[in-house]
Amino acid sequence: MDTPPAKRAKLDPEQSPTLKAETQLSTAEAEEVQDADGEHCSICLQPYADRTVIATCSHEFCFECLIIWTEQSRRCPLCSQDIGKYLMHHIRSKYDYQKHYLAPLRTSPEPQAIDAARNNARQRAAYRREVEWGRRRRREIEELDELERAIEKRRWVYRHRLYAKHVASNPYTRYRPFPTPAQFSASQDYVSRAIAFIRRELRVWTGLDVEFLTTFTVSLMKALEIRSEPAVRLLSEFLDMDADPGHERDNAEHFAHELYCYLRSPYRDVAAYDQSVQVCWRRLIVFLACVSA
Structure with a gap:
């Protein structure tokens, strides 16, 4: 008759110093990893370079990364909230920092406006070419007429x-x-x-x-x-x-x-x-x- 397997004893971390130490070590490593992730810019995924805070939502990024981002959009890369008029950087304490005010975002012209400008430019260029061609043509005709008059005068001289x-x-x-x-x-x-x-x-x-x-x-x-x-x-x-x-x-x-x-x-x-x-x-x-x- 087979003998049933022996039951394992349940280990209590409080009663096992070794297990307690391992558990504490794993928890510390996890917290360290979590803290390390929190010290990285969400745009470049690198450690902060001049940590910069968006005043409206308190999200943090590298100053240069956020400046490049604001040239294209004025919404937070993480929460899409409006960034506002300035950024906080050179942060030394809760009340010691610099404000960087953002220049107005450049807006791209409408496609219709671009097409209209191109058409106007083409029309002006065509008009200039036509005027220049007409001026050149008149000049050529005048020079030809002048040459013919000169030749006729020379014929009279020889005659x-x-x-x-x-x-x-x-x-x-x-x-x-x-x-x-x-x-x-x-x-x-x-x-x-x-x-x-x-x-x-x-x-x-x-x-x-x-x-x-x-x-x-x-x-x-x-x-x-x-x-x-x-x-x-x-x-x-x-x-x-x-x-x-x-x-x-x-x-x-x-x-x-x-x-x-x-x-x-x-x-x-x-x-x-x-x-x-x-x-x-x-x-x-x-x-x-x-x-x-």
């Missing part, structure tokens, strides 16, 4: 054989001697001014390849004096193709003379030069040249 008057080279007139081919080749200023004048001047005659002849003339000036017989003869192959007998080089000679006078002048702008240049009949030019000789 009536009116030559630019000679101007002496001196500090007063600021006219200079015509550059030699070597000086012309070495000066980008001379080359740029020559290109601007040649492009405009060649449009006097219809049917010419202006860009090719501009490059051709500039290359010619780097090797020959533009009014020399070889240079005039080469230019006449393009400018005097339909000339009457006895006038096979008239246009080329006239063109070379005008280019010569412009490059000697102090003007960089062709339109400004047109306003200042004086012209006279070719016969007078020849007469003055003979007298001076």
Whole structure:
């Protein structure tokens, strides 16, 4: 016959010093853990850094954590109660602390207001672009009209054989001697001014390849004096193709003379030069040249 198990004796902590000590130790550890949890910020879960109290609900947090929180919300992170106008921090005792007053919470604009502002900005930008395009277009038309008027005036000058008057080279007139081919080749200023004048001047005659002849003339000036017989003869192959007998080089000679006078002048702008240049009949030019000789 089996023997029933012996019953365990019930231990009373008050009667067992060992059990009493273990029980007291467990209770102390639990209280220590609970106290440790109470010393941590509920936002960052770290020990308090400058413990800060919300006056309306007495909940505690790190000062920096709570400042960051209040930039987004003015309700307590734990109980959702209104935080109020200030926070209490730098707490040294019940009555010794500092108040940190909160700046008004920035409110985000309504989506409709954002869309309206964007639409207004786009409309203003489109209007500015339209105004600028219209202004640029009018300026281009005015410049084109001015260029056409200048070309027509130059056609009249060539048609009536009116030559630019000679101007002496001196500090007063600021006219200079015509550059030699070597000086012309070495000066980008001379080359740029020559290109601007040649492009405009060649449009006097219809049917010419202006860009090719501009490059051709500039290359010619780097090797020959533009009014020399070889240079005039080469230019006449393009400018005097339909000339009457006895006038096979008239246009080329006239063109070379005008280019010569412009490059000697102090003007960089062709339109400004047109306003200042004086012209006279070719016969007078020849007469003055003979007298001076």
